[in-house]
Amino acid sequence: xxxxxxxxxxxxxxxxxxxxxxxxxxxxxxxxxxxxxxxxxxxxxxxxxxxxxxxxxxxxxxxxxxxxxxxxxxxxxxxxxxxxxxxxxxxxxxxxxxxxxxxxxxxxxxxxxxxxxxxxxxxxxxxxxxxxxxxxxxxxxxxxxxxxxxxxxxxxxxxxxxxxxxxxxxxxxxxxxxxxxxxxxxxxxxxxxxxxxxxxxxxxx
Amino acid sequence: xxxxxxxxxxxxxxxxxxxxxxxxxxxxxxxxxxxxxxxxxxxxxxxxxxxxxxxxxxxxxxxxxxxxxxxxxxxxxxxxxxxxxxxxxxxxxxxxxxxxxxxxxxxxxxxxxxxxxxxxxxxxxxxxxxxxxxxxxxxxxxxxxxxxxxxxxxxxxxxxxxxxxxxxxxxxxxxxxxxxxxxxxxxxxxxxxxxxxxxxxxxxx
Numbered sequence: 001x002x003x004x005x006x007x008x009x010x011x012x013x014x015x016x017x018x019x020x021x022x023x024x025x026x027x028x029x030x031x032x033x034x035x036x037x038x039x040x041x042x043x044x045x046x047x048x049x050x051x052x053x054x055x056x057x058x059x060x061x062x063x064x065x066x067x068x069x070x071x072x073x074x075x076x077x078x079x080x081x082x083x084x085x086x087x088x089x090x091x092x093x094x095x096x097x098x099x100x101x102x103x104x105x106x107x108x109x110x111x112x113x114x115x116x117x118x119x120x121x122x123x124x125x126x127x128x129x130x131x132x133x134x135x136x137x138x139x140x141x142x143x144x145x146x147x148x149x150x151x152x153x154x155x156x157x158x159x160x161x162x163x164x165x166x167x168x169x170x171x172x173x174x175x176x177x178x179x180x181x182x183x184x185x186x187x188x189x190x191x192x193x194x195x196x197x198x199x200x201x202x203x204x205x
Numbered sequence: 206x207x208x209x210x211x212x213x214x215x216x217x218x219x220x221x222x223x224x225x226x227x228x229x230x231x232x233x234x235x236x237x238x239x240x241x242x243x244x245x246x247x248x249x250x251x252x253x254x255x256x257x258x259x260x261x262x263x264x265x266x267x268x269x270x271x272x273x274x275x276x277x278x279x280x281x282x283x284x285x286x287x288x289x290x291x292x293x294x295x296x297x298x299x300x301x302x303x304x305x306x307x308x309x310x311x312x313x314x315x316x317x318x319x320x321x322x323x324x325x326x327x328x329x330x331x332x333x334x335x336x337x338x339x340x341x342x343x344x345x346x347x348x349x350x351x352x353x354x355x356x357x358x359x360x361x362x363x364x365x366x367x368x369x370x371x372x373x374x375x376x377x378x379x380x381x382x383x384x385x386x387x388x389x390x391x392x393x394x395x396x397x398x399x400x401x402x403x404x405x406x407x408x409x410x
Contacts, residue, residue, distance in 0.1 A: 027233065027235075042288075055260055085248070134395055188337065188338060190341045197401045201401070
């Protein structure tokens with residue numbers, strides 16, 4: 001696969017000089033999350049550990065798919081925690097421990113979620129462009145989400161989302177419609193806004 | 206106060222026809238979060254409740270402060286869950302139950318966090334512009350963050366962050382520098398990217 005050579009910085013491999021966890025007490029855990037009470041030394045607080053509550057979660061990916069005609073592929077998805085259907089870019093969790101994530105597992109997850117949630121895939125010669133990562137709620141959770149633009153994409157299959165998810169058929173959204181819906185606060189998910197911010201800042205939308 | 210008349214939609218008051226929680230089992234709780242196993246009927250799944258794990262958290266606000274000369278006011282803040290110092294816009298939690306949040310508590314929190322974290326405040330005649338809300342991680346938590354632009358702001362006091370936080374002195378960041386840092390993936394927090402996305406989509410940056 002053309003993407004096998006793609007490499008990009010990984011969140012968990014960033015140098016963190018001066019950061020040291022001196023205590024980590026697990027208060028709750030299940031297959032989705034853990035809740036830990038940690039005590040941490042930091043660059044600005046190197047003498048007295050800082051106590052904090054951290055909800056730990058797997059890393060994730062989110063993808064902005066663009067068709068050959070320049071439209072974005074978006075999905076309306078029912079989101080239980082916020083009791084809303086959100087129009088958003090496809091995304092999903094990387095199904096391994098954070099410390100085991102590699103560029104290849106990130107890419108594989110991105111391409112799989114794109115196909116499963118939308119039925120689209122990179123066209124021959126298409127490109128997956130890394131757009132860094134973002135931190136959904138950095139005071140609360142270690143969750144981090146890798147961002148990509150996939151261009152061009154085309155329909156290859158029927159979507160096949162996970163059993164517990166409800167995703168309506170993908171919609172094509174022009175750059176102008178995406179901008180209008182963000183300006184009108186109709187698009188609200190961090191992953192979609194983060195992808196838009198990166199693309200807008202790079203001048204590619 | 207001039208802002209007393211400001212009104213905007215509230216997340217928890219949105220109509221949610223077809224959404225009904227039929228079971229809510231609390232698995233863990235402390236003053237910061239709760240972890241609930243819920244079963245929910247949704248518009249597309251009205252017969253068989255969907256089981257889901259939801260981490261519940263207070264609502265929050267984030268503010269993009271702009272000086273009279275057009276620079277953004279940003280703060281470097283040590284963020285324990287991600288073991289990094291993040292350059293971000295000021296933000297904070299609304300200190301009441303989600304269902305008790307009003308426009309006034311949102312505004313009060315925004316103005317207080319702006320002052321406490323940066324030492325800046327709205328100048329006389331300044332305007333707090335609501336920019337909707339965003340959802341940090343809609344598959345995982347009910348957290349929602351109200352967004353504002355505050356313009357113009359000026360220095361009024363010394364910052365006084367919470368005891369457990371470490372915030373370095375505020376920095377002035379030009380729109381061009383903000384754009385470059387987002388494009389270079391140096392700015393990573395959802396609240397900052399969400400504010401940038403809304404401002405960019407509205408053509409105000």
